[in-house]
Amino acid sequence: MRRVARHLGVEAMSLYHHVPNKDAILDGVVDVVFAAIELPGAETGDWREAIRVRASSARAVLSRHSWALGLVDSRRNPGPATLRHHDAVLGVLRRAGFTLPMAVHAVSLIDSYIGGFVLQEANLPASGEIAEVADDILEHLPPGEFPYLAEVITGHAQRPDYDHTSEFDYGLDLILEGLEARRR
Incomplete structure (x- = not known):
């Protein structure tokens, strides 16, 4: 609270006139993050498209605020x-x-995928560095010891048009197709 107050240029005790405690601030921050995620619209009539739009929006928002990943699921007062x-x-x-249990499973699966992808993206080298990292790994691989890894690096990661961020849509499509099969 002292750091927040210092950042705002006020005394820590004056914050308590606006919020009861640190948890209330964290709850508010999470709510601001959720407010930035596009709500899925029912107007398309296609649940997969609505969820795809929401998932892409959630990924974009959480990528900008990856610090919030652990926070969004920890709050008790949404x-x-x-x-x-x-x-x-x-x-x-x-x-x-979707049945009620299936809807809950779907949300859990999709949100876990989004969070995992955002976390992975946050820790991967920047797009421009991927080829450089791949080259370095390949250079240090003992010849013939990791043939499948070498194949992925040379046949996929080192391609000039490779963009690891495109993997998100591929994985999301697989999840949505699997959910549709289960829904039927």
Whole structure:
């Protein structure tokens, strides 16, 4: 609280006139993050497209705020934007015919995928460095000892048009196709 107050140019005790405690600040921060994620719309009539748009938006927002990954699931007092967000996602799935347990499984799977991908992206080398890192790994691989890894590096990661961020859409499509098969 002292650091927040210092950043705002006020005394720490004056913050308590606006928020009861640090948890309330964290709850508010999470709500701001959820408010930035595009809500899935029911207007398309295609649940997969609605969830795809929401997943892409969530990835973009969480990529800008990767510090929030551990925070979003830890809060016990969700704010209105968080509640609205979760209700909208569940609504899309329920209206599409998902059973209640299946809708819960779908949200868990999709959100785990988004969070895992954002975490992986945050820790991977920058796009321009991927080829350089791949070259360095390949240079230090004992010849013939890791043939499949060498194949991925030379046949995939070192291609000039390779963009590891495109893997998100591929994985999301697999998840949505699997959920659709289960929904039927």
